[in-house]
Amino acid sequence: MTTAPANVNFDKGLGNTIAAETEMSFIDGQNGILEYVGIEIDALARNSTFEEVVYLLWNRRLPKKAELDAFTKEIRAEYDLPQPIWDMIRSMPKDAKPMHALRTLVSALSLHDAEVEDPSNEANQRKSIRMLAKTPALIAGFDRHRKGKDFVKPDRNADIATSFLTMLNGEAPTETMARALDVCLILHADHGLNASTFAARVTIATLSDMYSAMTTAIGTLKGPLHGGANEAVMELLNEIGDIDQVEPTIMHKLKNKDRIMGFGHRVYKAYDPRATYLKTFAKQIAEDTGNKKLYEMSSKIEEIMDREVASKGIYPNVDFYSATTYASIGLEIDLFTPMFAMSRIAGWAGHCIEQLADNRLIRPGAHYVGPHEQPYVPLEKR
Ligand code: ACO
Numbered sequence: 467m468t469t470a471p472a473n474v475n476f477d478k479g480l481g482n483t484i485a486a487e488t489e490m491s492f493i494d495g496q497n498g499i500l501e502y503v504g505i506e507i508d509a510l511a512r513n514s515t516f517e518e519v520v521y522l523l524w525n526r527r528l529p530k531k532a533e534l535d536a537f538t539k540e541i542r543a544e545y546d547l548p549q550p551i552w553d554m555i556r557s558m559p560k561d562a563k564p565m566h567a568l569r570t571l572v573s574a575l576s577l578h579d580a581e582v583e584d585p586s587n588e589a590n591q592r593k594s595i596r597m598l599a600k601t602p603a604l605i606a607g608f609d610r611h612r613k614g615k616d617f618v619k620p621d622r623n624a625d626i627a628t629s630f631l632t633m634l635n636g637e638a639p640t641e642t643m644a645r646a647l648d649v650c651l652i653l654h655a656d657h658g659l660n661a662s663t664f665a666a667r668v669t670i671a672t673l674s675d676m677y678s679a680m681t682t683a684i685g686t687l688k689g690p691l692h693g694g695a696n697e698a699v700m701e702l703l704n705e706i707g708d709i710d711q712v713e714p715t716i717m718h719k720l721k722n723k724d725r726i727m728g729f730g731h732r733v734y735k736a737y738d739p740r741a742t743y744l745k746t747f748a749k750q751i752a753e754d755t756g757n758k759k760l761y762e763m764s765s766k767i768e769e770i771m772d773r774e775v776a777s778k779g780i781y782p783n784v785d786f787y788s789a790t791t792y793a794s795i796g797l798e799i800d801l802f803t804p805m806f807a808m809s810r811i812a813g814w815a816g817h818c819i820e821q822l823a824d825n826r827l828i829r830p831g832a833h834y835v836g837p838h839e840q841p842y843v844p845l846e847k848r
Contacts, residue, residue: 480664485664486817486820486821488819489503490502490503490656490811493657498742499739503526503527503796505522505528507847508743509648515625515652516626516652516655516809517538517541519655520537520598520820521533521537541626542622544595544596544599544600545599545621546603546620547607548578551571554571554609555567555571555617558611561612564605564608564801564803564804565687565800567604567608568608569603569681569685571608572601575596576677576678579593581593585675586688587819593677594676595756599626601808601811602629602633603620603633606618606630606634607633609634615636624638625644625821627647630647639771643796646791647805650744650792651809652809653740653744653799654806656813661692662684662686662814663814666686666817666818667828669683670822670825670830671826676815680811680815687807688803694803695783695786696803699727699786700802702727703760706763708763709762709766712766712770713766716771720775730783731783737782738783741768741784747791748790748791749761756763757794764787
């Protein structure tokens with residue numbers, strides 16, 4: 467076995483490597499701090515809207531009222547899908563997983579965007595708006611198709627969260643439901659150089675195109691070690707089934723050294739700041755919707771985890787209470803990760819534009835550990 471060259475670091479998983487600069491989000495994992503452009507996530511979750519947060523991430527400042535109005539108008543004008551994309555959704559297998567459908571459909575949108583190969587900053591910003599605006603229709607459209615229902619067109623008079631829930635359910639959501647989704651969209655919009663954002667930056671750094679970068683990112687988000695964890699939390703809650711079963715199930719899992727989904731984080735060794743507000747919010751939603759069981763079970767799990775493993779720096783992460791929140795507003799489990807994608811498109815697109823502003827091909831090395839000096843053996847002699 468050879469050794470790595472002396473001047474090169476071997477950092478499996480790149481956990482100790484800084485690979486890019488960003489002005490969008492700041493994370494202090496030891497103290498449980500997340501800021502978007504210097505503003506604490508808690509203040510944004512309490513006071514802002516998803517559209518305003520996207521403006522903040524993309525422009526590095528909060529908009530004035532007229533700027534926010536203009537930005538919102540631009541997004542809403544792009545809500546609807548080209549007819550061939552509606553037709554394509556109709557042609558998809560009904561048993562396909564929504565994340566597969568979403569990845570395919572975002573890629574397909576590129577076929578109907580005349581600016582797909584225009585690499586200018588202005589065109590990339592317009593494409594970012596289009597992808598952000600159209601993703602809700604892709605997800606809701608596929609969900610209605612798989613249930614054999616007619617499509618519901620986007621509501622251009624409503625914000626992204628409200629329009630999405632209207633398309634999904636065929637009726638306007640209550641204010642509580644729309645606000646719950648809006649808060650989740652704010653909390654998931656950007657998070658440093660996470661796996662899917664890194665994947666998006668790698669793709670755009672080759673001077674590919676924005677749609678290819680988003681498609682790469684969606685494929686990367688899908689994995690259960692990344693965006694897929696929120697679905698695993700809901701599966702855990704379903705497995706537990708009832709409040710009486712929380713203590714025995716969790717203790718049994720901890721004894722078996724099983725991971726409790728929705729707890730722990732590679733970066734946060736304190737309470738995930740995204741979970742702090744979401745916990746309060748999940749409680750309020752449970753009260754408003756009368757759907758208290760999931761919140762009560764989640765709260766009990768947290769109590770046990772706090773007693774048993776908080777000393778190791780294991781606390782609830784964003785997925786823990788977002789699962790409860792999504793379920794309380796009636797979303798099916800396999801739509802949880804698409805909700806993450808719908809929000810994180812803001813971060814992915816912002817990072818791609820940031821990467822292009824000071825681009826260098828991202829190309830780490832691999833440490834070769836195979837054999838050397840092997841003879842070539844002709845086919846007939848192997
Ligand atoms: N449940 C129980 N114990 C845990 C958990 C958990 N969820 N997470 C970590 N631990 C324990 C480990 O068993 C280990 O204990 P030990 O020291 O006695 O062996 C200790 O805490 C440290 O664990 P590591 O594996 O070193 O932690 P790491 O930082 O590598 O893992 C990860 C982070 C992958 C997120 C992990 O906590 C986990 O698997 N969590 C569950 C899945 C999940 O919720 N993922 C979503 C993350 S947030 C997001 O992607 C948006």
